Amino acid sequence: MRAMSVVDAPTPRAPFVALSTLWLVLTGTLCNLRCTHCLNTSGPDAPWLPPLDGAVARRAIAEAAALGVREIYFTGGEPFLHREILPLLETSLAIAATTVLTNGTVLTDATADALAALARASRYSLEIRVSLDAPDAETNDRVRGAGTWRRAVRAIRALDARGLLPIVTATEIDGAPDAYDRFRALLSGLGIARPRVKILPVFPVGRAAGDSAARLSDADLEGFDRTALQCADTRAVAAGGVYACPILAGLPGARLSDGDLTAARRPAALYHAACLTCHRTGATCRNA
Amino acid sequence: MPERVSEYRRIAVLGGVYANAEALAAVLADARRRNAEAVFCLGDLGGFGPDPAGVLPLLRAHDVRVVRGNYDDAIATGATDCNCGYTDPRDNHYARLSYAYTVAHTPAADRAWLATLPAQRRVQLGSHRILMCHGSPRRINEFLWESTTPDGLLRRLLADYSADVLLCTHTGLKWHRALDDGIAHAVNVGAVGRPENDGTPRVWYALLGAEPDVRVQFVPVTYDHESVARAIEAEGLPREFAETLRSGWWTTCLENLPAKERARGRF
Numbered sequence: 001m002r003a004m005s006v007v008d009a010p011t012p013r014a015p016f017v018a019l020s021t022l023w024l025v026l027t028g029t030l031c032n033l034r035c036t037h038c039l040n041t042s043g044p045d046a047p048w049l050p051p052l053d054g055a056v057a058r059r060a061i062a063e064a065a066a067l068g069v070r071e072i073y074f075t076g077g078e079p080f081l082h083r084e085i086l087p088l089l090e091t092s093l094a095i096a097a098t099t100v101l102t103n104g105t106v107l108t109d110a111t112a113d114a115l116a117a118l119a120r121a122s123r124y125s126l127e128i129r130v131s132l133d134a135p136d137a138e139t140n141d142r143v144r145g146a147g148t149w150r151r152a153v154r155a156i157r158a159l160d161a162r163g164l165l166p167i168v169t170a171t172e173i174d175g176a177p178d179a180y181d182r183f184r185a186l187l188s189g190l191g192i193a194r195p196r197v198k199i200l201p202v203f204p205v206g207r208a209a210g211d212s213a214a215r216l217s218d219a220d221l222e223g224f225d226r227t228a229l230q231c232a233d234t235r236a237v238a239a240g241g242v243y244a245c246p247i248l249a250g251l252p253g254a255r256l257s258d259g260d261l262t263a264a265r266r267p268a269a270l271y272h273a274a275c276l277t278c279h280r281t282g283a284t285c286r287n288a
Numbered sequence: 289m290p291e292r293v294s295e296y297r298r299i300a301v302l303g304g305v306y307a308n309a310e311a312l313a314a315v316l317a318d319a320r321r322r323n324a325e326a327v328f329c330l331g332d333l334g335g336f337g338p339d340p341a342g343v344l345p346l347l348r349a350h351d352v353r354v355v356r357g358n359y360d361d362a363i364a365t366g367a368t369d370c371n372c373g374y375t376d377p378r379d380n381h382y383a384r385l386s387y388a389y390t391v392a393h394t395p396a397a398d399r400a401w402l403a404t405l406p407a408q409r410r411v412q413l414g415s416h417r418i419l420m421c422h423g424s425p426r427r428i429n430e431f432l433w434e435s436t437t438p439d440g441l442l443r444r445l446l447a448d449y450s451a452d453v454l455l456c457t458h459t460g461l462k463w464h465r466a467l468d469d470g471i472a473h474a475v476n477v478g479a480v481g482r483p484e485n486d487g488t489p490r491v492w493y494a495l496l497g498a499e500p501d502v503r504v505q506f507v508p509v510t511y512d513h514e515s516v517a518r519a520i521e522a523e524g525l526p527r528e529f530a531e532t533l534r535s536g537w538w539t540t541c542l543e544n545l546p547a548k549e550r551a552r553g554r555f
Contacts (some may be wrong), residue, residue: 018426018444068444071436097436097546125435125546165547180376194550196543197376288373288431288544 012218013267014229014244020071021230021286022064022261023246025238026085027051027077033103035133035144037171039206039247039274042077049250050239051077054084056259058091060237063261065095071286075101075246086114093122099287101169104130104155105148112155116162127287129169129198130156135186143173153190160192167196167287198288201281203247204273216270216279230284231268235261244268246285247278295412300324301420302493303357303457304479305333307390308533309342314511315480315493316350322495322507328409330457330477331357331422333402334390335370336529337481338519344398356405357422357458358429362387363394364402371429374543382526382540389525410451414498419451423458432456432476434463435548442467442474453502455494460484460538461549462492464504473502480509483536485553489513490536 028049031042040049061072072092079085079100092098119126130152134140137149144152159166168183176182180197187195204210226232235242236249241257242264248254253271256264270279277283300319305312319327329352334340347354356364358371370387374380394402407428409420424430425445442465446454453473462478477494478484484492490508497503517530528539537554538545545553 065438065440068438068441070438070441095440096438119547123435124438125433125548127547163551165550177377180378184378194542194553194555196550198543199375287546288375 010217012216012221012270014226014231014270015267016265017227017232019064019067019069019235019261019265020233021073021235022060022069022071023073023075023234023236023249023285024052024057024060024088025049025076025236025246025249026057026074026079026082026088028239028250030077030081031103032078032081032106033145033148035207037133037143037173037202037206037208039203039208040250041206047077051082052237052239054088056237056239057084057088060261061088061092061095067261067265069096071097071099073099073101073246073285078103078106080106080111086111086118089115089118089126093118093124093126097124097127099127099129101129101131102155103144103148104132104152107155107158109158112158112162112164115159116164119164126164127167128159128164129167129287130159131170132156132168132183133170133173135182139174156187156192157190160190165194165196167198169198169200172199172201200285201277201283203277205247210273212273214273214276216276220279224279229270230278230286231270235264237261245278247274248272293410293412294326296325296498297414298323298325298495298497299411299413300327300493300495301330301455301475301477302327302480303330303332303422303477304460304481305329305343306479306481307334307337307340307343308481308516309337309339309346310516311480311491311509311511311513312343312346315491315509316346316352318507318509319493319495320350324495326411327352328411328420328455329354330420330455331355331405332359332457332479332481333357334363334394335359335386337516338523338525340390340393341395341398344401353409354405355409355420355422356402356407356428359390360402360405361428363391364399372541373429374541376543379541379543382528385526386529389523413453413496413502414500416452416498416502417450418453418455418496419449420455422456424456425449425454429458431459431544432474433459433461433546433549434465434476435546437474439465439467443472446472446474453496455496462494462506464506470501473504475504478506482532482538485538485549486536487554488536489533
């Protein structure tokens with residue numbers, strides 16, 4: 001009942017239209033890194049949000065398929081720390097385009113080979129998003145940890161060499177207007193013919209949570225098409241339930257059901273400061 | 289009163305004219321030669337090309353029935369951008385130039401006509417119920433790429449919208465998928481205004497027939513792409529657009545392409 005107090009009457013809601021995008025928070029908040037802006041405070045210590053059981057993930061994929069899902073995303077934490085990641089990707093790619101969000105630092109050549117084989121075997125696209133928060137090692141490593149730039153770049157090259165066309169995904173840590181161009185220059189310099197870059201805003205949640213009390217109101221949303229918000233067609237499955245979106249997975253105010261996607265097809269409360277960021281920036285956690 | 293639905297045995301369906309009247313004229317002539325009973329256009333008449341004003345007269349002259357695209361919607365309503373959903377500043381730069389040019393060169397009467405276009409059309413092809421839309425039946429600017437459109441989604445859309453065959457465009461890349469032993473179909477008809485990122489300047493449209501099962505044929509069409517490329521340059525539109533028409537490779541607005549489709553292109 002405590003959760004109800006933060007989603008009470010004045011909180012605006014987003015309607016639920018259809019399940020287009022399923023997110024699986026596969027490793028919960030278990031990660032080998034401890035990035036300073038991590039939106040769910042992932043790290044190598046005992047995770048506050050535990051990894052998903054493989055059977056739960058498979059059940060969610062099957063349920064999503066029956067509901068006509070369009071795309072499936074694997075995130076964490078670091079998804080490649082989950083021992084069932086490859087068979088789960090195979091299951092997912094049998095029914096829909098699938099994306100993995102990774103920091104790239106634990107990706108071995110053998111895993112890259114396996115991913116390339118999975119991509120070739122599926123009619124649907126397999127996308128690997130590798131996080132890199134700056135085109136230069138020094139700035140990146142200040143945020144993501146020592147040596148992470150070098151290891152992520154190695155992963156980007158390994159994936160590209162296998163035809164997987166990774167999407168470098170950055171968080172807008174300094175708001176530089178030429179960030180896309182600088183990342184593209186980095187990738188071109190690595191010999192990557194089809195550079196792909198996605199830049200997301202910093203969300204005020206997890207390690208980047210501020211103390212702002214600003215929240216979305218119905219007045220903010222007047223004349224705005226609420227069905228354009230991610231939570232109108234997205235659900236995230238994490239240990240313990242189904243949530244409105246991947247940013248808020250694990251938080252009680254965003255919990256919509258105990259694990260049943262069908263039951264989670266209902267309006268989501270726009271109660272969090274991150275909802276304000278989502279609305280203001282028009283950001284999408286999807287690839288495009 | 290139930291909607292009156294026209295019946296056909298053989299239709300031509302095209303999409304993505306992108307202000308390339310030269311290519312449209314070649315496609316319409318080809319469709320006539322192939323005895324299409326009717327021609328349908330799934331929208332996006334402007335953008336990219338040099339001749340927004342040349343498109344509507346051709347559509348009228350050939351009695352083409354048109355579905356509204358997101359670009360048409362934006363032009364008709366005076367929106368500030370094309371609602372293509374780009375986030376990369378480079379793609380947005382090209383999209384803005386293209387949109388401003390299209391707005392400036394679309395006659396006011398054409399804009400008013402665009403506002404009257406339906407978001408969907410239904411026809412009967414033999415015994416098959418055809419639903420035509422621009423992006424998807426549920427959202428005008430949803431990209432139905434071949435590699436990101438699951439069978440399960442197609443089945444759901446066909447069931448939700450009471451159709452046997454779904455026709456769309458918006459991505460600029462053609463594909464066809466038969467479902468459930470050919471009982472149901474989804475067809476993205478591709479685009480006639482821009483080559484399909486395959487290294488050749490040809491463009492594509494679709495012929496559909498009821499024989500009595502649904503038969504889908506994609507038809508390549510060549511046209512005087514060099515004259516259109518020169519017109520793009522003469523109009524001060526980006527050289528990259530002209531390069532695309534000449535080479536057949538997409539040079540801009542690549543960010544929405546999924547991995548499989550992106551891997552087929554040069555850039």
